[in-house]
Amino acid sequence: xxxxxxxxxxxxxxxxxxxxxxxxxxxxxxxxxxxxxxxxxxxxxxxxxxxxxxxxxxxxxxxxxxxxxxxxxxxxxxxxxxxxxxxxxxxxxxxxxxxxxxxxxxxxxxxxxxxxxxxxxxxxxxxxxxxxxxxxxxxxxxxxxxxxxxxxxxxxxxxxxxxxxxxxxxxxxxxxxxxxxxxxxxxxxxxxxxxxxxxxxxxxxxxxxxxxxxxxxxxxxxxxxxxxxxxxxxxxxxxxxxxxxxxxxxxxxxxxxxxxxxxxxxxxxxxxxxxxxxxxxxxxxxxxxxxxxxxxxxxxxxxxxxxxxxxxxxxxxxxxxxxxxxxxxxxxxxxxxxxxxxxxxxxxxxxxxxxxxxxxxxxxxxxxxxxxxxxxxxxxxxxxxxxxxxxxxxxxxxxxxxxxxxxxxxxxxxxxxxxxxxxxxxxxxxxxxxxxxxxxxxxxxxxxxxxxxxxxxxxxxxxxxxxxxxxxxxxxxxxxxxxxxxxxxxxxxxxxxxxxxxxxxxxxxxxxxxxxxxxxxxxxxxxxxxxxxxxxxxxxxxxxxx
Numbered sequence: 001x002x003x004x005x006x007x008x009x010x011x012x013x014x015x016x017x018x019x020x021x022x023x024x025x026x027x028x029x030x031x032x033x034x035x036x037x038x039x040x041x042x043x044x045x046x047x048x049x050x051x052x053x054x055x056x057x058x059x060x061x062x063x064x065x066x067x068x069x070x071x072x073x074x075x076x077x078x079x080x081x082x083x084x085x086x087x088x089x090x091x092x093x094x095x096x097x098x099x100x101x102x103x104x105x106x107x108x109x110x111x112x113x114x115x116x117x118x119x120x121x122x123x124x125x126x127x128x129x130x131x132x133x134x135x136x137x138x139x140x141x142x143x144x145x146x147x148x149x150x151x152x153x154x155x156x157x158x159x160x161x162x163x164x165x166x167x168x169x170x171x172x173x174x175x176x177x178x179x180x181x182x183x184x185x186x187x188x189x190x191x192x193x194x195x196x197x198x199x200x201x202x203x204x205x206x207x208x209x210x211x212x213x214x215x216x217x218x219x220x221x222x223x224x225x226x227x228x229x230x231x232x233x234x235x236x237x238x239x240x241x242x243x244x245x246x247x248x249x250x251x252x253x254x255x256x257x258x259x260x261x262x263x264x265x266x267x268x269x270x271x272x273x274x275x276x277x278x279x280x281x282x283x284x285x286x287x288x289x290x291x292x293x294x295x296x297x298x299x300x301x302x303x304x305x306x307x308x309x310x311x312x313x314x315x316x317x318x319x320x321x322x323x324x325x326x327x328x329x330x331x332x333x334x335x336x337x338x339x340x341x342x343x344x345x346x347x348x349x350x351x352x353x354x355x356x357x358x359x360x361x362x363x364x365x366x367x368x369x370x371x372x373x374x375x376x377x378x379x380x381x382x383x384x385x386x387x388x389x390x391x392x393x394x395x396x397x398x399x400x401x402x403x404x405x406x407x408x409x410x411x412x413x414x415x416x417x418x419x420x421x422x423x424x425x426x427x428x429x430x431x432x433x434x435x436x437x438x439x440x441x442x443x444x445x446x447x448x449x450x451x452x453x454x455x456x457x458x459x460x461x462x463x464x465x466x467x468x469x470x471x472x473x474x475x476x477x478x479x480x481x482x483x484x485x486x487x488x489x490x491x492x493x494x495x496x497x498x499x500x501x502x503x504x505x506x507x508x509x510x511x512x513x514x515x516x517x518x519x520x521x522x523x524x525x526x527x528x529x530x531x532x533x534x535x536x537x538x539x540x541x542x543x544x545x546x
Contacts, residue, residue, distance in 0.1 A: 038063040039426055040438035042127040044114045044368070045134035046070040047077020048411045049398020051097040053131050056419030058103055061426075065105045067127075067439050071113040072166065075101065077135055079408070081165040082156075084191040085206035086198065093408055109439065117451055118442055120369040124393055126441040128431050129422050131395040132372065132381060132388070133415070136363035136404040142183065146315025147359075150174075151324035155182065155192050155360035162195055162212035169211070174323075175219035177355020181327050183312050184360030185228035186236035190245055192358055193224045197251050197302045224304045225352060229311040229332055229343035232260060232281050233270065239277040245304060246284055252297035254305030255285035270338065281306075307352070309333065311343055315357060326353040363404040379403060386418030393431055395422050 041057055043050045046068050054066045074080060076094055083090045101108055114120060114134070123130045139154040141147065153173060160168030180196060182189045195203070200217045208216075228235060246253055260282050267278045289297060309332045316326040328351050332343040365381075367374035373382045373389060380403055381388055381396045388394040397418035398411050406414075425431055 037128075037433070037435050038065055039128045039431070040126070040436040041066045041422070042123050042130045042438075043068045044120075044123070044130065044132050045077065045398070045400075046072075046075035046108060046110075047133065047135050047398065048079060048093065048097075048408050049135060049401075049415045050077070050131075050133035051075075051100055052412045052415035053133055053397045053419050054106055055096070055100045056416045057422065058100065058105055060419070060423055063105075065107075065438065067107050067109055067442075068101075069109045069112045069114055069118075069123075071111070073110050075108055075110065081160055081163045083163075084159075084195060085163065085208040086194070086203065087191075088206070090408075107439065109442075112442075112446065112451075115368040117449070118445055119371070120394070121371050122445060123442065126437050126439075128436050129393050129395060129426070131386075131397060131418060131422065132368060132400055133397045134365075134368060134400055136365045136379070136399040138364050138366050139359065140362040140364050142312055142315075142359050142361065144312055144314055146317060146324070149315055149317055149324045150322065151177075151355060152315055152357045152359070155184065155188050155358045156363060158192055158358055159188065162208050162216075164209040164212075169209075173215065173356065175215060175221050175356065178220060179223045179225070179354040180221050180356040180358065181352055181354040182224060182226045182358045182360055183327070184236075184362070185226055185306065186360060186362075187238060187241050189226050189358075189360040190237050190241040192360065193226055193304055194245060194248060196221050196224055197248060197304060199250055202249065221356065222302050224302075225307050225354070226304065227307045227310050227312070227327075227329065227352070229309070230341060231308045231334060232263060232278055232306075233266065233274070234334075234339055234341060235277070235281075235306075237277075239273070239280060242277065242280060246280075248304075250300055251302045251304055252300040253284055254303055255281065256308075257286045259306075259308045260285050274339075309343070310350075310352075311345065313349060316351060324355060324357050326351050327357055328352075363399070365400040365404070386414075386421045387425070 039061065041064055043054050043066055050068055050070075054068055057064050057066055068075070070077075072081075076097060079091055079094055079097075100106055112118060114123065120130065120132075139156040146152070151174060153171065157168050157171055158173065159165075161171040161173065175196075180193075182193055195208075195216070196219065200213060203213055203216060245251075263278065263282055267275050267282075270278065288294075307329070310329040311332050312327055313330045314328040315324055316328055317323070318325040328349055330345045331348040331350065333346050334341040335344045336342055364379040365374075367376070371391075372394070373391065374380075375382050381400055383389060383396050383401055386395050386397055386401060388396055395418050397415040399405075401418065402414060422431075
């Protein structure tokens with residue numbers, strides 16, 4: 001529980017500290033006294049928001065110590081579990097996060113679910129400040145009849161399945177149908193469509209999980225419809241994602257030219273990025289693909305299409321009621337102009353037969369703890385510039401702060417601002433003074449609740465012994481010799497948790513047996529190290545290539 005002396009604080013006290021004008025960020029490293037207590041700071045969530053917040057705090061305060069808590073066994077959040085496996089370049093940001101994690105003043109505490117294993121109030125009592133950066137862990141529901149039918153999944157769960165997110169490893173999508181419908185027209189929708197239609201031999205070169213690859217090899221899905229309530233001028237995907245779909249080997253696009261009537265004149269006034277995207281859609285829908293394009297389309301065995309001005313009204317069951325057989329779509333029209341236009345029903349409907357429905361209408365955050373304010377309508381923690389309203393010493397960054405919008409660069413800027421606010425408050429004396437126990441107190445709490453260590457082993461790729469924090473002295477990381485440990489190799493003999501021997505000899509995926517955690521391997525051989533037994537939260541898993 002937080003000290004009682006905090007209770008008199010009111011939100012107005014925080015308004016005395018304002019962010020400096022853009023471009024005038026002070027050098028906190030030069031302003032903090034070396035005589036003060038080293039601030040113990042806790043960050044909840046190890047995705048981009050968590051790591052960028054930690055990076056800013058460590059860079060601008062020479063003595064700050066940051067503990068990053070994560071409910072998963074492994075760090076990096078949606079960069080690890082949300083980025084499509086055929087987009088390895090997006091995952092390169094993990095290199096930056098790994099450098100932050102290597103700092104002597106930073107520690108990753110995996111397998112600790114804040115709000116379940118430990119309360120936010122307990123973290124606040126143990127640390128000078130707590131930053132909530134746990135992102136958007138849930139998906140927006142369709143709220144239509146039939147959504148609960150077998151064969152209907154959230155795109156978030158499907159992405160987690162093929163990326164090896166432990167909570168989604170049992171998803172078991174049935175891909176024996178001919179047609180799939182994806183409801184939503186953002187980048188995630190195109191990611192899912194691309195994975196469904198990409199030839200398996202291409203996916204073999206990525207870090208997709210072996211289990212998902214096996215299912216996709218047996219897939220009978222030949223057509224994917226990507227459905228949106230509004231029109232071509234309102235799609236949420238980017239031109240890069242669209243271009244990848246258009247050029248996807250073995251596929252051809254299906255777009256209705258009628259959806260683009262009159263669009264040529266309207267796009268003259270739209271912003272440049274939107275204009276380029278719409279022009280590409282328009283060319284794809286209305287222009288002759290040329291000799292080479294026509295030949296490629298003639299050989300294509302799979303198709304994908306964009307259905308505009310359609311809103312899901314009901315998921316249709318099969319005759320026996322045991323699975324999905326289609327989606328009833330309400331035909332819509334636009335009210336308003338541009339990206340602010342809203343979809344209004346016309347009264348007409350049409351049925352789209354399909355055997356798989358993936359809902360991709362957005363992510364949303366959950367409340368983490370009863371003591372933390374939460375706006376269920378907006379799906380965010382009420383805050384001002386990252387300071388949680390009426391809860392001194394508590395901050396937030398990333399999607400739980402501003403909603404599930406923007407890209408990694410947006411999250412970086414947002415997280416740096418939260419870190420800046422925290423350091424300003426620390427310098428102004430608005431945070432508790434005196435020492436705080438930090439993780440020592442939380443470790444004791446976890447131990448008293450019977451929460452054991454993350455696991456007997458920890459897999460590092462490319463970090464070497466220096467990255468093996470918590471490893472048994474003299475039994476640090478060692479390279480697996482020959483095939484992957486588990487089928488042979490010194491690491492297995494040393495007592496490290498074995499890897500799936502069926503994956504030996506590849507440069508792709510490795511599953512840590514018994515944990516359900518998957519990691520990408522881009523080196524010729526993985527490295528394993530043992531952890532001491534009584535160490536809750538010491539489990540850590542970094543991958544240089546992921």
